[in-house]
Amino acid sequence: MIENLDPVLLARIQFAFTISFHILFPAFTIGLASWLAVLEWRWLSAGESSYAQTYRMWVKIFAVTFGMGVVSGVVMSFQFGTNWSAFSDKAGNVLGPLLGYEVLTAFFLEASFLGVMLFGWNRVSPRMHFASTIVVAAGTVISAFWILSANSWMQTPQGYRIGEAGLFYPVNWLEVIFNPSFPYRFVHMVTAAYLTTAFVVGGIGAFYLARGRHHKCARVMFGMAMIMAIFVAPMQLLFGDMHGLNTLKHQPAKVAAMEGLWETTTGAPLNLFGWPDQEAEKTKYAIEIPKLSSLILTHDLNGKVVGLKAWPKEDRPPVWVVFWCFRIMVGLGVLMILTGLTALVLYLKKQLFEATWFHYWCMAMTPAGFLAVLAGWFVTEVGRQPYIIYGVMRATEAVSPVAASPIAMSVTAFVLTYGFIFGSGTYYILKLIRKGPDSEEEVYGAHGVKKPPLLTGLVSEEGGPHV
Amino acid sequence: MFSFESYLDLPLIWLGLIGTAIFLYVLLDGFDLGIGVLFPFAPTDQCRDRMMNSIAPFWDANETWLVLGGGGLFAAFPLAYAILMPALYIPVIFMLLGLIFRGVAFEFRFKATRSRRLWDYSFHFGSLLAALMQGMILGAFVRGFQVQGRSFAGGSFDWLNAYSVMTGIALIFGYALLGATWLVMKTDGVTQEWARRSASCVLAYVGLFMVIVSISMPMMNADVKNLWFSMPMFFYLLPMPLVTAGLFIQIWRELRGTSEYRSFFLSLLVFLMGYIGLVVSLWPWLVPFSVTFRQAAAAGTSQSLLLVGTVIMLPVVLAYTAFCYYLFRGKASHEGAY
Numbered sequence: 001m002i003e004n005l006d007p008v009l010l011a012r013i014q015f016a017f018t019i020s021f022h023i024l025f026p027a028f029t030i031g032l033a034s035w036l037a038v039l040e041w042r043w044l045s046a047g048e049s050s051y052a053q054t055y056r057m058w059v060k061i062f063a064v065t066f067g068m069g070v071v072s073g074v075v076m077s078f079q080f081g082t083n084w085s086a087f088s089d090k091a092g093n094v095l096g097p098l099l100g101y102e103v104l105t106a107f108f109l110e111a112s113f114l115g116v117m118l119f120g121w122n123r124v125s126p127r128m129h130f131a132s133t134i135v136v137a138a139g140t141v142i143s144a145f146w147i148l149s150a151n152s153w154m155q156t157p158q159g160y161r162i163g164e165a166g167l168f169y170p171v172n173w174l175e176v177i178f179n180p181s182f183p184y185r186f187v188h189m190v191t192a193a194y195l196t197t198a199f200v201v202g203g204i205g206a207f208y209l210a211r212g213r214h215h216k217c218a219r220v221m222f223g224m225a226m227i228m229a230i231f232v233a234p235m236q237l238l239f240g241d242m243h244g245l246n247t248l249k250h251q252p253a254k255v256a257a258m259e260g261l262w263e264t265t266t267g268a269p270l271n272l273f274g275w276p277d278q279e280a281e282k283t284k285y286a287i288e289i290p291k292l293s294s295l296i297l298t299h300d301l302n303g304k305v306v307g308l309k310a311w312p313k314e315d316r317p318p319v320w321v322v323f324w325c326f327r328i329m330v331g332l333g334v335l336m337i338l339t340g341l342t343a344l345v346l347y348l349k350k351q352l353f354e355a356t357w358f359h360y361w362c363m364a365m366t367p368a369g370f371l372a373v374l375a376g377w378f379v380t381e382v383g384r385q386p387y388i389i390y391g392v393m394r395a396t397e398a399v400s401p402v403a404a405s406p407i408a409m410s411v412t413a414f415v416l417t418y419g420f421i422f423g424s425g426t427y428y429i430l431k432l433i434r435k436g437p438d439s440e441e442e443v444y445g446a447h448g449v450k451k452p453p454l455l456t457g458l459v460s461e462e463g464g465p466h467v
Numbered sequence: 468m469f470s471f472e473s474y475l476d477l478p479l480i481w482l483g484l485i486g487t488a489i490f491l492y493v494l495l496d497g498f499d500l501g502i503g504v505l506f507p508f509a510p511t512d513q514c515r516d517r518m519m520n521s522i523a524p525f526w527d528a529n530e531t532w533l534v535l536g537g538g539g540l541f542a543a544f545p546l547a548y549a550i551l552m553p554a555l556y557i558p559v560i561f562m563l564l565g566l567i568f569r570g571v572a573f574e575f576r577f578k579a580t581r582s583r584r585l586w587d588y589s590f591h592f593g594s595l596l597a598a599l600m601q602g603m604i605l606g607a608f609v610r611g612f613q614v615q616g617r618s619f620a621g622g623s624f625d626w627l628n629a630y631s632v633m634t635g636i637a638l639i640f641g642y643a644l645l646g647a648t649w650l651v652m653k654t655d656g657v658t659q660e661w662a663r664r665s666a667s668c669v670l671a672y673v674g675l676f677m678v679i680v681s682i683s684m685p686m687m688n689a690d691v692k693n694l695w696f697s698m699p700m701f702f703y704l705l706p707m708p709l710v711t712a713g714l715f716i717q718i719w720r721e722l723r724g725t726s727e728y729r730s731f732f733l734s735l736l737v738f739l740m741g742y743i744g745l746v747v748s749l750w751p752w753l754v755p756f757s758v759t760f761r762q763a764a765a766a767g768t769s770q771s772l773l774l775v776g777t778v779i780m781l782p783v784v785l786a787y788t789a790f791c792y793y794l795f796r797g798k799a800s801h802e803g804a805y
Contacts, residue, residue, distance in 0.1 A: 060578075063574055064574045064575070064578070067527075067570060067571055067573060067574035068571060068574075070527055070530070070570060071566060071567040071570040071571060072567070073534075074530065074533065074534055074563060074566060075563045075567070077534050077537050077538050077541075078537050078552065078559055078563060080541060080548075080552075081537070081541065081548045081549060081551070081552025081553070082552040082553060082555075082556050082559055082560065085548075085549040085550070085552055085553045085618065085619070086549065086618065088541060088545055088548055088549040088552070089545055089546055089548075089549035089617055089618070091545075092541055092542070092545020092546070092548065092549070092765055092769075093545065093765050093766040093768075093769040094769070095541075096538075096541045096542030096543065096545055096765060096769060096773070097542050097769050097772045097773040097776075099538045099541060099542060100535075100538055100539055100541075100542035100543075100773045100776065100777075101773070101776050102538070103531065103534050103535045103538045103539070104535070104776050104777060104780040104781070104784065105776070105780055107531045107534055107535075108528060108531050108535075108780075108784040108787075108788070109787075111527040111528035111530075111531045112528045112784075112787050112788055112790075112791050113787070114527060115523075115524035115525065115527065115528065115791055115795070116524075116791065116794065118524070119523065119524045119795065120524075120794060123794055123795070124794065165617065167766075169766050169768070170766065170768055170769060170772075173768075173772055400552070400553040400556070400618075400619075401553055401618050401619055401620070402553050402556050402623065403623055405623070406556050406557055406560075406623045409557075410556070410557075410560045413560065413561075413564055414564075417564055417567055417568075421567060421568075421571055424571070424575055425571070425574075425575070428574075428575055428578045428579070431578065432578070
C-alpha cells in the first residue's frame with residue numbers, strides 16, 4: 001500500500017511539516033533575543049530590578065525555545081540532500097555558499113554565546129554578559145538574512161546561468177544574494193518575528209495583570225509589548241503591501257491566487273471571502289468589493305490585474321490554500337493593528353494596566369503572531385508551486401531517488417517525535433510561565449543573581465530526585 | 468565573477484576544510500554523545516547532574532560542526548551531498564531523531580521534576596542512536612555506494628549489513644572512551660573514579676574494534692590492500708599502527724595514574740590516527756568508489772566565495788570556541804545548571 005503512495009507528495013509533506021514546525025522557533029527567538037538585549041540594557045543602565053527579574057524569567061523560556069529550534073534546524077540542513085537531492089546537485093553551486101555563510105556567520109555565534117548567556121552569570125562581568133546577549137540577538141538576525149536570501153533566490157532567481165548537465169552556475173553573487181524579493185521578504189519576516197514575540201510577551205504580561213500577579217514585571221512585559229503593537233504592527237502593513245507589490249511584479253500567478261482572480265480584469269474587485277474552485281476555474285460565493293483589488297495592486301481604480309487563466313492549468317498553484325492563508329495572515333495583522341490602537345487609546349486614558357477586558361483580549365492574541373507567520377509562509381511557499389526554483393525547476397524534478405516507504409516511515413517518525421517534543425516543550429514553558437519571575441528578595445550580588453536562575457526555585461523548591 | 472581556481476587548488480583546500488569540520492564534529496560531539504552513552508551506568512543521580520553540567524554549555528556549539536560538515540558538503544561538493552544523503556536516507560534520519568532526543572533533554576531535564584527519568588533516558592537513547600547511526604554511516608561509507616550518472620542507484624537498505632552494525636557498535640565504544648576521559652578531566656571524587664574505571668574498560672573494546680576495522684578494510688578492498696601492503700608504502704605507513712598501539716598503552720597507564728588531562732587528549736589522538744587511516748585508505752574518493760572529490764567539487768566561483776568567508780570566519784569561530792572552553796574551565800559541579 002505504501003509503495004503506491006507518491007514519493008514526491010510524501011517528500012513535500014515531510015518538508016512542509018518539518019519546516020513549518022521549525023519556523024515557529026526562529027519566529028519567536030529572533031524577537032525574544034532582541035527584546036532580552038533591550039531588557040538587559042535597561043536593567044544595567046536604570047538598575048531597575050523588575051527588568052532583571054523579567055530577563056531571568058524569559059531567558060529560561062528562550063533557552064527551551066532555542067533548544068527546540070536548534071534540533072529542528074539541524075534536520076533542515078540535511079533534508080535538502082535526503083529528500084531533494086536532484087535539486088541539491090543542480091542548485092548547490094548557488095545556494096550552498098549562502099547556507100555555508102549562515103553556519104559560519106550565525107550558527108556558531110549563536111550557539112557559543114548562548115552558552116555564556118545561560119551559564120556565564122557568575123563567570124563574566126555584567127558588561128560581557130550583556131555583550132553576549134547582543135551577540136546572540138545579532139546572530140539570529142544574521143541567520144535570517146542568509147536563509148531568507150536563499151529562499152528568496154528560489155522565489156526570484158537571478159544572477160545565474162544554466163550550464164552543462166542542467167547545473168546552475170552563479171554569474172553575479174550580489175545579484176544572487178540581493179535578488180529582487182529578498183529585501184522585502186527579509187524586512188517582512190524580521191518584523192513578523194518581532195511582532196510574534198511582542199504578542200506572546202504581551203499575552204503573558206496581560207495574564208499576570210489580569211490575575212494581579214507579579215505586577216511590576218507584568219507592566220514591563222505588557223507595556224513594552226504594547227509599544228510594539230502600537231508602532232510596529234501598522235508598519236508591518238506597509239511592509240506587507242510593498243512585499244505584495246514586489247510579488248505582483250515577479251510572481252503574478254501567486255498574487256492572482258491570493259486574490260482568487262481567474263480572469264484578467266481591468267478594475268478588478270477584491271474578493272473579501274469566497275471559495276476558489278480549481279476545477280471550475282472560478283471563485284464561488286465571492287463577497288466582492290468593486291475595483292479595490294486594482295486599486296491596491298496597481299494604485300489605479302481601473303488598473304489591469306492578470307488572472308489565473310493566463311497560465312496553463314499545470315502551472316497554477318493550489319489556489320484555495322493561498323487564498324485562505326492570505327486572508328488569515330491579513331486578518332491577524334488587522335487584529336494586531338486594532339490591538340495597538342486600543343492600547344494607545346487606553347494609555348491616553350491612563351487605563352492600559354487596569355482594563356481587565358483588554359488584558360483578556362491580549363491573552364487571546366498570544367498565538368496570533370505564530371499563526372500569521374505560518375499562514376504567510378504557506379502563501380508564499382504554496383503560491384510559488386509547482387516550482388521549487390520559480391519558473392525554472394519544478395518540485396517534481398527536484399526529488400531524491402528514494403522510494404515511498406522510507407519516506408513514509410520518516411514522515412511518521414517526524415510527526416510522532418515533533419508532537420512529543422513540542423508537547424513537552426510547551427508543557428515546560430507553561431510551567432515557567434505559571435511560576436513567573438523570581439521574587440525580589442532573591443535579587444542581589446554583582447549581577448543581580450545569587451544562584452544560577454534556573455535552579456533557583458525550580459528544582460530545589462520542588463524537590464525531585466535532584467541530589 | 469571572482470574565482471581563485473587558477474592559482475589555488477580549491478577542491479583540495481575544501482576537502483581539507485570539510486574533513487576538518489567533520490573530524491572536529493566527531494571529536495567534540497563525540498565526548499558529548501559518549502557521556503550520553505555512559506549516562507545510565509553512572510553510580511548516582513548526582514554524578515549524572517555533574518556529567519550533564521560538564522557539557523551543557525558546549526553541546527550546542529559542538530553540534531554546529533555537524534551542520535557545518537553537512538552544509539559545507541552541500542556548498543563545496545554538492546554532487547557528493549546529493550548522492551550520499553539519499554543513499555544514507557534511513558541512518559541519517561535516525562541520527563537526526565537521536566540528536567533531537569539528546570538535544571532537548573538538556574533543556575527539559577533541569578525543568579522536569581517527576582518526569583526527569585524520562586529525559587535521562589531520552590538523553591541516553593538519543594545519544595546511543597545517534598552514535599550507532601554515525602558508526603553505521605561510516606561502515607556503509609567505506610564499503611562504497613552504487614552510483615549511476617549523477618545520482619544514487621542502490622536500494623534503501625544497502626547501508627545495513629553486519630559490517631556496518633560492527634562499525635556502529637565500534638563508534639559507540641569510541642565515543643564512550645572520549646566521554647569517559649572527558650569526565651576524568653572535568654569531574655572529581657566519585658564521578659571521576661567511576662569514569663576512570665569505565666574508560667579502562669571501554670578502552671579494551673575500542674582497541675579490539677580498531678584491530679577488526681584495520682584488518683577488514685584491506686580484506687574487503689583490493690586497492691586498500693595494495694596501498695597498505697605494497698613496498699615501500701608499507702614502511703611509510705607502518706608508524707601509524709605502531710603509534711596507535713603506543714597511544715593505547717599510554718592511555719591505559721594514565722588512567723591508572725593521577726593525571727586528569729592526558730587520557731582525554733591521548734584519546735583524541737587515537738581518533739586522529741583512525742581518521743588519518745581512513746582518509747589514506749579512501750583517497751581520493753568522496754563517494755567511494757564512484758566519485759572523487761575533484762569530480763564532486765562545486766564551481767570554482769562557489770568554492771571561492773565561501774573560502775573568503777571561511778578564511779575570515781573560521782579563525783574567529785575557533786577563537787570564541789576556545790574562549791568558551793576557557794570560560795567554563797575547571798571541574799563541573801552537580802548543581803548550578805543555569
